[in-house]
Structure formats: structure tokens, C-alpha cells
Amino acid sequence: MTKPTDLQQRLTGLLSPTAVITGGSDLEPYAVDWRKLFPGRPACVVRPSSTEQVAQIVRICHDAGAAIVPQGGNTGLAGGAVPDASGTQVVLSLNRMAAIRRVDPVGLTIEAEAGCILKVAQDAAGAAGRLLPISLAAEGSATIGGVVATNAGGVNVLRYGMTRSLVLGLEVLPDGTVANGLRKLRKDNAGYDWKQLFIGSEGTLGIVTAAVLRLLPRPKHSMTALLSVADPAAALRLLELAQDELGDQISAFELISATSMQLVARHAGLKAPIAEGEWFVLIEAASSLAGLREAAESMLGSAFEQEIALDGVIAESGVQAAQLWALREHVTESEARESKSVKHDVSVPLTAVPQFLIEAGQALAAGAPGTRVNAFGHLGDGNIHYNVLVDAGQDADVVNHIVHDVVAAFGGSISAEHGIGQYRVGELARYRAATEMDLARTLKRALDPDNRLNCLDARPPWHER
Template sequence: MSSELLSKLLDLLGPNGLVTEASDLEGYSIDWRHLFPGKPLAVVRPANTAEVAGVVKLCRAYGTAVVPQGGNTGMAGGAVPDASGTQVVLSLSRMTALREVDPVGMTLEAEAGCVLKTAQDAAAAVGRLLPISLAAEGSATVGGVIATNAGGVNVLRYGMVRALVLGLEVVLPDGSIADGLRRLRKDNAGYDWKQLFIGSEGTLGIVTAAVLRLLPQPKSSVTALMSVPDPKAALDLLACAQDELGDTISAFELMAGSSLKLVEKHFGLRRPIADGDWFVLIEAASSLSGLREAAEAALGNALEQGFALDGTVAESGRQAADLWQLRERITESEAKEGKSVKHDVSVPIPLIPQFLVEAGIALERDAPGTRVNCFGHLGDGNLHYNVLIDGHASDEINRIVHDVVDRFGGSISAEHGIGQYRVAELEKRRSAPELAIARRIKTALDPEDLLNPGKVLSRAERA
């Protein structure tokens, strides 16, 4: 049966489009964090939307599940198959075309496999900004960031990916193609169905192309690294910066001193200011003149008021990039340091200092010996509260941290999604009516549960 399917897939896609050799399957079989090893029946690499539709129809006819995969940088194990050896991974790696960049209409149209950095660079080349920015942008794809509704460092100013998608083309689980590649700023004509697919992690349809919204490229930017006495002072600094610099602030990232020590240890990168317990990386950007003076005045003010202890403002693009390296290398440094449990949580912004105190107390009490690597998008209330686990069980650490998140009315997945990693944790927290909505949507679009089964919702829950 499976050999018949493979032979039909070969007829459809040709030898470049079908991977079956065990050694070639490896890269597609395991997630970036190496937590979820899977075993695909095969990997298909369609070259266009019609081929994606053909694959989905064929797999459906054989009752075979399809797992969409972009850059495979996801943090929740969503892009890899299970270990049954029966699922087909559909890689978008041959659908990388950047179809159009329109500097007047301020839109960019790309195929789903286009790497995010390529799309950013194409926008910049015509003086426009694609403000989706994350440390994995050199590998993450347009389809992947849409399927996960990714966040990143610019959410504070520009919103999540959802806010930047104007049009979408999706192959549905029955193999039909929903072509919504419109480039309209305003379109209230009926249900905005594309929203269902943004953030659905490949469980409702396969994104094959998208139209993204661009913005003017700011002409100047200021990047500063500040050390702050504690997270409460970081919030005071945020308020002060917002009062004085308004919506020019595009990033406001909190980093524990211990996180920067990991970066120094594993990448040899040193922070250029005095040691401290907490640091904030701030970026502001504008096309109007006077930004630098205003930023320096605001940060000087923060120092005077004691919200910040020390700080530096980058003097060049090179220095700004070096400051960003400190932030962007934290995830990789953590991976080099040892086994960790990641928590991608959000809580209401004013409650962050108290959340950090209570989560720390809970871990010290119930999981002694663990170390916290905490950093994240403070301006969005989103922290990566990761725990180096020192022999403790992952489930235990998850429970401890997520219980505190619950007490603060927070979310257990602010931007990384649910994948297979957090399905049980999500289902524990959603009310029966909320789960019923999710199940009805899934069943309406994918009644046979053949598109990325077991991700976002458990399989049993859908029955």
C-alpha cells in the first residue's frame, strides 16, 4: 500500500520531489531542539501549489497523514512526523520564489518556502520594512512564521505576524486550493477565513503563498543596552522610554545577567557595560530627524531617576549588530549549556516582576538545583522562562512554572505555538466550550485528521 503511494508520488513530483533514502530523511525527522525524533515514510518536496494539492489528494486517498515543514526552526515539535513511519513530511523547500515587492502598495508576495531573511532583504532593497524579526530568520520561512503566527522582537510596535498578512493561498486537507492572494488593506467582504490558518501550525491547511504588508524603512535607528537593578525598574524604564520616544520604540528586550554570562561562556561575546543582574536591549527607529538626541535624553533621564544603572548607545550599525548578538545568541548558548525546559509564557505586563519572584520561589522550593535562563520580549509581557533542569523531570518543571503562570492569568504559549510539545498542557487549561470550538473547526476542515495530526489538539480529543 505505502509502496503504491510512493510510486504515485514519484510519478507526480519526479525524483527531485521525493526523498526516501534513510540518510536523506534524517534532517527532516527531528526538530531543532532534538526533542522529538520522528520517522517519516517519505519527504515530498513539491515545486508548486498544484503539486502540493496533488500530494494532499494522493495521501488522502491512501489515508496517509501529511506534516508540513518549513525551516524546521519551530520550538514546539510541530513540523516533525511521529515515530510510526507512516506519515509524509511535506517540505516547502523548493517553493522559495519571491514573486513581487511593491514599494508603492507596500506589499510583498512570496511562496511559503521563501526564507524570512530573503524577504526582509528584498523589502529593504526598495526602502521598505518587513518587520518580522527573530533570531531564526536565516532559516525560518514565510509559511512557517504564518503557520505559527510568530512574534519576535518587533511585536511591540508592529504586532504579531497575523497583523502583517494581507493575503493567503492555502491547500486544504481535501486537496482544493483556496486562493486568497489579495493585497487589499481593507476588505470586509465576508468571513476573513485566512485568520483561521494563521497560527494553526499546519493542522488546517498548507500555506503555499502569502501577501505580506510592508512599512516604510525607518531612516535612522538607535540601539542601546542598559543595565537595570531589577525587573520593576525595567518596567519603569519602558514607561519612561514610551513617554519620551512614543511609538518609535520597536524592541524592548529583557535579559537576565545570567543569560548574558551563558553567551559569554559559549560564544565569547562580552557585554560592553558593567555586570548586573538584569539588562534591557532597546531599539527605536524613525524617519524623522532628532531620534538619537531624544533617545539619549530619555536614557539619561532614566539613569538619573535610578531606573537604569549603566548603559551604552551604539555608535554605528556594527555596534548595534554586536549588541543584538548578545540577545540573539541566548537560545543557542542555552542549548550548549545543557538540557533545559522552555517556557514561552506571557503575563499582564505590570505583573512581570511579581511573576518572576513567585516562579523563582516555587522552583527553589520544589526543584532545588535548577537554574533559570530568563529573557524575552518585556514590552509584550512575553518571557522565555527557561529552566536548566539538573536531572529534574521536564513535566515536573513545566507544572511548577505553568501553575504560577495560571495564578497570574497568563498564557503558556505566547509566540512559539503548541505543536506536540504543549498539547496536554493546553488541553488542561481550556474550558470544554473552547475545546469544542477548536475541535469543530478541525473536524469541519479535516474530518479524517490527516493534516499534522496530534499537533495543537490531541488526536483522541478530535474523535
């Protein structure tokens, strides 16, 4: 066993011995992301149990000149919560700070510590008859702190917005001091809304220790429908129709390509209960008002009448609704069983989605022949998971640049919901305008002048050119 470093000794002195992990197999889950794409080597892992302990850890690390990588459920898709391979970074896991402090069903708020699992918070809201609408694949492991730090998206963004729109209050540590903004206010224009800067900054500006999130009334009725259409342009017309009939009660409007459906049929054995089409749309709506079913039937009728939809079905039960959702939910897993892929999480203006899909496909056919596209995602948000199935020999950077060049041409984003992390640092520097990168650097320097927060050597674009 190697001799503990001064830093390890100081941290162990502050926390209980079990709250500091310096080596062995216990370290592994904190050192690498769950997909094992970004293997890191931390100086140690610390697991504080209170905000005050977090503050002390930050001060100790600052004194020692050690960088800190905050970590929640480690479910991120961009490698933003794991350390680099230098062996000098301290992983600060929030997973022991998991308390739900208060659920207020009348004031419609929930206050939870950073390490609280999203699903636990959802269930606590549900037990109080309310809805915490952040919903994503990793909700059984993702934490409130991580969800806030990455401004997580998910399937309900169309209706309820990204995580940002649900954060009322935040407690963060940009340095050794605690900025307690744990207010439960729906309106607060007293001074700069500094918490906004920390939301989505992926732990590079501060450490989220607790949050107050907004809850919503839980809808009484829900409706799930699956339709097939000829092309994405028809899917967009269907969205317009759905908005006319269902208004803002639509909570999800998901696009699934025929390729995605074929992968799901091949690897998960699931098949859409409607006639084949080139594209499929999964719609979910929910409301406290009656009339949802009637509006959905009217939408379907118009879609057939106007020849927008080829076929379609409205779920007759919760079981049927779950079966329709299972088609969508098995796309990623089925893709993994089919082939290696280069994934993209892009967004373009809603109305540009059809043309983006055409031009990206053409660009790939020309620049990376032999690749296949598996496109699906949140059409209602203009967010497409544009995954490219490739052979082992394919250079991923080439594919990234081809796809992202088309995204940029449409004024889109190279990361709609997954964030930058380690994965997209280079791409961010490539596509974001210099003035915006300068602004980001100015803010980073102001809040983390010594570059101690979640800044890998591999991430110079965040800080210095």
C-alpha cells in the same frame, strides 16, 4: 530495498522521481527537527513545485487515508513540522516552492510562495527600499509558509505585531481544493476573514502555499541602548519612560537577567560595557524622523534622574549597536553550553512580569530545588523565555507544571510565540479552558473531518477528548 507502497507509487507518478524521497539519508533532514528532539519516521517526503501539485498530493493522500505533515524550513522549536514514528505520515515539504512573485514598493506588499526563505524575502523588500519587519533567529532557514503557519514572533513584535498583523493575503489548501485569498488589500471586510484561522494553526487546518505580506517604509535612523536596572519592576518603569519619549518608534525592548549575562560572559566571552546590575534592558528604536537620538538621551537622563537605571549606554555606531545585540543573541547558545535546561516560552500581562518572575522563582525553589533560572526575552511584549537549568535527573514535566501553574495564575500563555507542535500538546490540554478546547475541536472537525492534517496520534487533545 523495500518495495514501494501504492501511495509512494502514486506520488512518484505525479511528481518527478527526485521530488519523492522514500528512504535513505536524504530523508533524515525532513524526519526530525533540527534540535533532534522529535525523531519521526515518514511514509515518504514529497516536494511539489506548484500549488496544483500540492492539491493533487492532498487528494492522493486523502484517498489513501494518509496523514500529511506540512513542512517549511523545519526550524520550529515545538516539533510541529515533523512526522510521528508511525511510518504512515507523508511529509509535504514546500521548499521547492520558493519564488518571490512580486515586490510592490509603492503598494507596500510582497507576494511569495510558501518555501521562500524569510531572509530572502527581507532582502527583496530591502532592495526595493522597504522593510519586511519579521525578524527572528532562524530567518536564514525559516520559510514564509512556516512563519505564517506558526504566526511567528521575533524581536520586532512590540512595534509591528506578530506575523498575523502583516498577512494581507493567503493561499491555503484545507482539502484538495485551493482557497485563493491572495489579495493585496489593506482593508477587506467582505465576508469572513477565513485566512486568520489558518495563520498560527501549525498546518493542522490547511497547507499554506503562498502569502501576500505587508511591507513598511524603511526607517532612516536607528538607536540602540543598553541599561542596567535593579529589578524587573524598574525595567517596567523604564519601558513607560521610553514610551513617553520615543512613542511607538520603539521596535525592541528586551530584558536580560544577570544570570543570562554571566552565561554569555562565560561561554561567549562577551561582556556588557556598563556597570553590573541585576537586570539589563536592551532598547532599539527606529524612525524616519530626526530627533531619535535626542529623545533617547532625554530618556536616559530621566532614567538616571528618577533612579530607574543604574547605568546605561547609547550605541555610537552600527558596530556598537551590533555588539550590544550580540549580548542578547548569545544567551540561548551560552545556556546550552552551560547545562541541560527546560525551556518555557511564556507570556503574561505586561504589568504582571515582575511579580510572575518572583513567584515562579519561589515555586521552583520549593518544588524543584537545585535548579537555576535563566530568564530573558521580549519584556515589551510580556514574553519571557523562562529557561530552567537542571541536572540530568530532573523530571522536565515537574518543572513545566511548576512554571506553567504560575503562568496560568497570572492569566498568561504557555506559548507566546513558539506554538504547540508536539511539545506542548499535553500542556495545552492542561491549561486551556474546556470551552476554548471545545471551540478548537469544532473548528478542526469542520475543516479536517478525517483528521488528516498534521495530527499525530500523540495529539488527541486537538481533535477528540
